[in-house]
Amino acid sequence: METVVEVEGNEEGKYKESGVEKSSSSLSSPKLGADPVVYKLVRVEGDGRLVPATDDEIMEVGNLLADDKIEMHLVADTGQSGGSSSGMPQLESSEGLSQSENTEVDAGKSNTHVEYIEEMLQKVKQDESHLLACGSPDHSSAYVIVEGQCSDQNDKMPGIDEKLQSEIPLQGNDTPSSPSLSKSHINHSGSVGECSNPSNELMEGQSSASARPFGRETTVKDKQWLKRRIAMGLTNSCDVLASSFIIKDNKLLSKGKEESCNNDGTTSMSNTAVGAVNVECKDSSTNHSSQMEEHQTASVERQRNSSTDKDHKSEDLHADQVAAKRVRKPTRRYIEELSEVESKESSGKSIPSAKNSGLRQMSPKSNTRPVGIASSNRGTFVMRLDSLGGSGVQVPYVSRVRRSRPRKNVMALMEFHPQGMGMTAALVKTAFSVHSSQPNNESGNIVLKARSTVEKMQHPFTVEPEKAKPFSSMVSIEQGQNMEPKHVDPSGDTSDDNVVTVPTGKGGVRRKHHRAWTLSEVMKLVEGVSRYGAGRWSEIKRLAFASYSYRTSVDLKDKWRNLLKASLAQTPPDKRINSRKHASGMPIPAPILLRVRELAERQSQVPSNLSSTSKLAGSTGRNNVHETRSSGYL
DNA sequence: CTTAGGG
DNA sequence: CCCTAAG
Secondary structure (H helix, E strand, O other): OHHHHHHHHHHHHHHHHHHHHHHHHOOOOHHHHHHHHHHHHHHHHHHHOOOOOOHHHHHHHHHHHHOHHHHHHHHHHHHHHHHHHHOOOOHHHHHHHHHHHHHHHHHHHHOOHHHHHHHHHHHHHHHHHHHHHHOOOOOOHHHHHHHHHHHHHHHHHHHOOHHHHHHHHHHHHHHHHOHHHHHHHHHHHHHOOOOOOHHHHHHHHHHHHHHHHHHHHOOHHHHHHHHHHHHHHHHOHHHHHHHHHHHHHHHHHHHHHHHHHHHOOOOHHHHHHHHHHHHHHHHOOOOHHHHHHHHHHHHHHHHHHHHHHHHHHHOOOOHHHHHHHHHHOOOOHHHHHHHHHHHHHHHOOOOOHHHHHHHHHHHHHHOOOEEEEEEOOOOEEEEEEOOOOOOOOEEEOEOOOOOOOOOHHHHHHHHHOOOOHHHHHHHHHHHOOEOOOOOOOOOOOOOOOOOHHHHHHHHHHOOOOOOOOOHHHHHHHHHHHHHOOOOOOHHHHHOOOOOOEEEOOOOOEEEOOOOOOOHHHHHHHHHHHHHHOOOOHHHHHHOOOOOOOOOOHHHHHHHHHHHHHHHHHHOOOOHHHHHHHHHHOOOOOHHHHHHHHHHHHHHHHHHHHHOOOHHHHHHHOOOHHHHHHHHHHO
């Protein structure tokens, strides 16, 4: 699993090498640590859950498959990085990787995904049973690797923002600190669903679950299997989904087994789901509706899980069936959506519920028929049943649609032809999404969106020194910065789904998704304006505001305009408006407005002073007259 | 492409 | 927020 993640590293490979040293030398500096962190992060993702691979990653994978050398190379890098950073035994990891490599190749040739999967499942089961029996949380090689990474992260983390820390600790803690503990945690979360550290719990559960089963007893063979799977997944989109799933499944499976042993009834999936739900609930106290949905979803999943578990227990032979079920079972689309909503809410504390509801409604629409959703804690994959393969080839499509503005045309096409891969591909390319082989699968219809998670994941770990890196890194960095203002900008983080396409009369489709501006965003905006001056939106966006990938310079401008308007309106008239605003639930705190006003005034003054042209005043809009007045007041 | 303005 | 015009 880790390997897969690594793939991304290809470009990063350099970073890794250099980064590792840096990290070792200075843990404290976030930036330096960032590179290594990223690397780790990637891995973690792979371990923890399928990370929606970016295009790059996929590409990498493909390359890997094609060339053994490449893979080897990657492996080597990984091992080194891990070793230097964590100081953990890397031999194991390297071995595993190398093996995996071989495995991958084989798999690719043979194309017997199903078989592999079955084997994997069975093995996993066995392993799990083993683990349970042993009950000893020893660290096996594979596991160790993971741990090492985690540990590194932890070490580095301190330097990073609070948020980052909070998130990271989860992974790091569970693994390294105490395996048994993590286990208990998992169970706990599953049954109880603690609210205290939802995200953490989830993370822990996954990582721990995944780590244990794998690491521990997994023999070389197991590793190979895993690798094969991974490879397979990479190779084919369908497989990818499966593979991801499988991976997860493995973890999940293992987890489930544990639980089953412990609690017989509960299933791993259910636990996960529950945890997620809990998290969401915690985050968003506001949304009742969302909670409701979540609960429902959770319950559904639970049922499914339970059934699955039963099957599992009863017959190992049906492993593959089970797997399929599992894959499907995670019908988590809802959860994802919910999470999104939730995140939004949390971030936009004051955001009107109406919006959320609207979003929710919309989301369902976007997914025509979410047959199943597989979701790791962090990432959710939505799968749609393939019309062709009614049997159910589900392809996980992870696309991070940034909403940046994928040509409307594309959107329209997509809407009309969800299956139209070409369009999708283009879009994907733009967005960075991971699409496996589109051409191959006619069957692979499916466009699903998995998005927010990825971004979320990224931000905590990745830190980027400069802008050069891929988009994702930038985002993450920004987010990190953003986070500070309000513990989180969950909203900011990512929910982009709410894309509603409104058909315009002519056939044009307009998609308007409203993304509420969070306080932190506004603050950033204001700061940016104050620093760089209004009008230099691109600059502001890049520097101050870099964090949010959505929010174009235009958006910034618009928002600023609105802010100005608001501030102006507010100030002069006096209290009445103020109170009214407040009542309505103004998201923008007075102080900010004040500041906005001030800034506007100052900026406007500068130009205005030079020449007070009527036009200037008018165009600028905000100012001259008003400002003068306002300034006088001030 | 970025900015500004209108819808 | 989206779209368009202008530099």
